[in-house]
Amino acid sequence: MQLRFLVPVLTFVAIAVVMWYALFNLNPTEIPSELVSKAAPEFSLEAVPGYGPGLAKSDLATGKVVLLNVFASWCVACMVEHPFFMELREQDTVDIYGLNYKDTPTAAAEWLQRHGNPYKRTGMDLKGRVGIDFGVYGVPETFVIGPDGTILDKVIGPLTRPMFDMRIRPLLKGAES
Amino acid sequence: MIAEIGQFVVILALITAIFQGTVPMLGAGQGSQPMMGFASNAALVQFVALTIAFICLTVGYVTSDFSILNVASNSHSLKPMLYKVSGVWGNHEGSLLLWAWILALFGLAVALFGRNLPDTLKARVLAVQGLIGVGFLMFILFTSNPFERLDPVPLDGNGLNPLLQDPGLAFHPPFLYLGYVGLSVTFSFAIAALIEGRVDPAWARWVRPWTLAAWGFLTIGIALGSWWAYYELGWGGWWFWDPVENASFMPWLAATALLHSAIVVEKRDALKNWTILLAIIAFSLSLLGTFLVRSGVLNSVHAFATDPARGVFILIFLIVVIGGSLLLYGIRAPMMKGGGLFAPISREGALVLNNLLLSTATATILLGTLYPIFLDAFTGAKVSVGPPFFEATFLPLAIPLIIVMAFGPFMPWKRADLAGILARLKFALFLALLFVGIIMWWHFETPVMALVGMGLFGWLLFGSFFEWADRIKLFRGPLSKSWKRMIQLPRSAHGMTVAHIGVALVILGITASEAWQSEHLGVMTPGETVTVGGYEFRFDGVETLAGPNYEADRGTFLASRNGSSGVFLYPEQRRYTDPPMETTEAAIRPMLSADLYVVVGEGDGQGGYAVRIYHKPFVSWIWIGSLVMFMGGLLSLSDRRLRLGAPRGARNQTPRTPEMSEAKG
Structure with a gap:
């Protein structure tokens, strides 16, 4: 038996083992629950060129509920939620902070210029380090941050109006009362 | 009941x-x-x-x-x-x-x-x-x-x-499945050949129509899916490198490689083991796609509702089918006699290069699709691999592939004369460069990649045409003789030319629509006019209409050019009640030279509406080209050599020798 003919099956075995592990131990839609109701991780990032003075952990504890949106110029689903963010900004419903994830400064700036800027401040996470601390697994994700800077909830995937009304609006009201 | x-x-x-x-x-x-x-x-x-x-x-x-x-x-x-x-x-x-x-x-x-x-x-x-x-x-x-x-x-x-x-999506899955399942036939032929321990030119000829049919259906299925994404998602994009899209693209690439390698088996009795392996891989990738979409291992916009029990079942099924067949391959393939060696500059050499590039592209996409799972499993880090990765890795493979595509058909079997082929292709090269020159003259600031894309389009289009003209000796004798030659040329040769031209048209559509798209994004009030891509768009307002199971805000736009009477466009924003959901229905005016693409969004409460208007040059050619590729497949499928039941001679080529003993494996 020649070993080189076994390369395909061995490759497949490796893939199958990881798949098996992934099936039982990984859940792509799971929210890392340990993060919810904990303080946001420590970070400090520079802004997307031309879009604000940068973003750090201290900017998130504002005394009111705010959103931290993870976005990227290469992310299609981000374009889907973007008009809704623009609307939230226009109606001044809630302050939104933008965490630009694994992007290039020029691409991010162009993207914001082209589609509009809904963010109060932006920060560039060029290497995705801050994303790891936040447990970001994909883009877009939106974190709901409480008045004292704790993470209240996290929405995976594009944020839509029904989801906003259902999950985030009650948190906004709760903070007011 | x-x-x-x-x-x-x-x-x-x-x-x-x-x-x-x-x-x-x-x-x-x-x-x-x-x-x-x-x-x-x-x-x-x-x-x-x-x-x-x-x-x-x-x-x-x-x-x-x-x-x-x-x-x-x-x-x-x-x-x-x-x-x-x-x-x-x-x-x-x-x-x-x-x-x-x-x-x-x-x-x-x-x-x-x-x-x-x-x-x-x-x-x-x-x-x-x-x-x-x-x-x-x-x-x-x-x-x-x-x-x-x-x-x-x-x-x-x-x-x-x-x-x-949506009508596009209503017919997208059946075509895709016809493609996936069509590959099961090729797979079954490969397994049967491994059990029999024999692959010969006749085998390749039997497998070819099934591969062609599966490939054609996959082409149409993928094209319908991207067309749906184009007009339904409302952002004018048509390919997102989403895991589910990759799941259909990988079997297509493998099937394309298989189509070409099977020709080498048929004509030169070589590359047998590789072809068998490709047949197994093509179907395995179809199954893997099914698993990825339905098991919940990957999160995707397209994914079906997931259930772990299903994931376990599919994974076991995958292990049995893919693992079993690859193991069978590992045991039996070494016994298969390969054909002789061949010269690198030859038709078969070009086909091997085609296969190397296509299978590398497949492997790259597989890597990008599975990488997040692997990384998560080994380090716990969650990442998503986006278009930057796929564009950076796929393009460098696609460009040489397209260059070789024009060369390959000129090459004779066994040994080709590169200088002679270059001499015959110099006219195609000249036209392609001329074409690039004209574009630079017309629009100096064209990005480099757009020039490369247009150059490749010209090269492949003219190269394919000249090869065809060469075969029928067009303009090198009386037209009546060329006509006679054209009739006598096997349909599969016509099919190849048509399919390759289809690829050229897809390149045109992709390049032009990416490079010269113009757009307007912003708030418009009724009566306002904007100019996008040389067209004037007048916004006439929004009215609310009731559909059969939804309510819609319908915008009215008048698009006109140089004072012509123009066309009306009616984009909609629909609110469905069961389940409650909003969808965007873009209004698209498809034309051969460009698509006008209009989307209306939410009102701003002061009479204005968020509006997106795109002018996308030549974007329709992506789908026209796909259709042309499919037609090439059909032409090739109708070749007499493959016509079902026709090749009586085939039976004689494979004498029914006693089977290899089953115990030998």
């Missing part, structure tokens, strides 16, 4: 499949004629049983029988009839039933059209088809039963995701 009949015939089909998978396989080993003949009958029974099952489920949908769980969760009494029918396969359970039905259809086709196959090969091919059927039917019965009853019966159903209520 309907559901019980459906359930019963699916069980019947499973039992038949079990026998179809075993009896002919044993019969082929023992040389028993009746046992081998059983395969065709079993294939017929399976097909009839699954046809009945499919009709039963369709009746359930059409009559809105909400006592069937599947209908209640995916349909609604107010849904238009087209979507009631397409709803049958617009969900996990129903789509699996469609899968199984198409598998049975192909099984029957092999039984009917495979009369000129050697009996043992035919019996084994059908047996492997039967075994694949066993896997799918068990999956349906044990984890995804479409006929499960619901008690108490709800008053109305949950409705189908409105994004899926």
Whole structure:
């Protein structure tokens, strides 16, 4: 038996083992629950060129509920939620902070210029380090941050109006009362 | 009652499949004629049983029988009839039933059209088809039963995701499945050949029509899917490198490689092991796609509702089918005699290069698709691999591939003269460069990649045309002689030219629409006019209309150019009630030179509306090109050499030698 003919099956075995592990131990839609109701991780990032003075952990504890949106110029689903963010900004419903994830400064700036800027401040996470601390697994994700800077909830995937009304609006009201 | 009949015939089909998978396989080993003949009958029974099952489920949908769980969760009494029918396969359970039905259809086709196959090969091919059927039917019965009853019966159903209520998507899955399942036939031929221990030019000729058909269906299926994304998602994009899109693109690339390598087997009796491996890989990638979409391992916009039990089943099925067949390959392939070596500068050399590039591209996409899972499993880090990765890795492979595509057909078998070919291609090269020059003159600031793209388009278009003209000696003699040559040229040669030109047209569409798109994004008030891409768009306002199962805000735009009377465009923003969801219906005016693409969004409360207007030059050519590729496949399929039942000579080429002993493996 020649070993080189076994390369395909061995490759497949490796893939199958990881798949098996992934099936039982990984859940792509799971929210890392340990993060919810904990303080946001420590970070400090520079802004997307031309879009604000940068973003750090201290900017998130504002005394009111705010959103931290993870976005990227290469992310299609981000374009889907973007008009809704623009609307939230226009109606001044809630302050939104933008965490630009694994992007290039020029691409991010162009993207914001082209589609509009809904963010109060932006920060560039060029290497995705801050994303790891936040447990970001994909883009877009939106974190709901409480008045004292704790993470209240996290929405995976594009944020839509029904989801906003259902999950985030009650948190906004709760903070007011 | 309907559901019980459906359930019963699916069980019947499973039992038949079990026998179809075993009896002919044993019969082929023992040389028993009746046992081998059983395969065709079993294939017929399976097909009839699954046809009945499919009709039963369709009746359930059409009559809105909400006592069937599947209908209640995916349909609604107010849904238009087209979507009631397409709803049958617009969900996990129903789509699996469609899968199984198409598998049975192909099984029957092999039984009917495979009369000129050697009996043992035919019996084994059908047996492997039967075994694949066993896997799918068990999956349906044990984890995804479409006929499960619901008690108490709800008053109305949950409705189908409105994004899926669309003609493009209604026909996208059937074509895609025809492609996936078509590859199962090639796979079965490969497994049968491994068991028989023999691959010869006749084998390659039998496999070719099935590969061509599967490839053609995949082409159409993928094109329909991207067309849907283009007009339904409302952002004008048509390919997102989403895991689900990759899942359909990988088998397509593998099938394209297979189509080309099988030619080498047929003409030169070489590359046999590689071709067998490609046949296994192409179908494995189809199965892997099914797993990724339905198991919940990857998160994607397209993914079906997931259930861990299903994931476990599919994974076990994958391990048995893919692992088993690759193991069989590892054991049997070394015994297969390969053909002689060949010169690198030759037709077969060009085809090997084609295969190397295509399979590397497939592997790259597989890597990008699986990487997040691997990284998560090993380090716990969650990442998503986006278009930057795929564009950076796919383009460097696609560019040489396209360059070789124009060269390859000029090369004769065995040994080619590179200088002579370059001499014949210099005119194509000149035209391609001229073309690039004209574009630079017309639009100096064109990005480099756009120039490369347009150059490749010209090179491939003219190169393919000159090759064809060369063959019929166009303009090198009287036209009547060329005409006669053209008639006599095998259809497969015409098919190749047409398919390659189709690829060139797709390149044109991609390059032009990416490089010269103009757009306007912003708030417009009624009466306002903007100019995009040389067209004036007048916004006339928004009115609210009621649809059959939704309410829509419909905008009216008048697009005109140079004071012409213009065309009206009516983009919509729809609000569906069951399930509650908003969708964007872009208004598109497709033209050969460009698409006008208008989307209307939410109002700003002061009479203005968020509006997106795009002018996308030549974007339609992406889909026209795909259609041309499909037509090339059809032409090639109609070649006399492949016409089913025609090649009587084929039988003589493969003397029925005594089979290799089964124990040898």
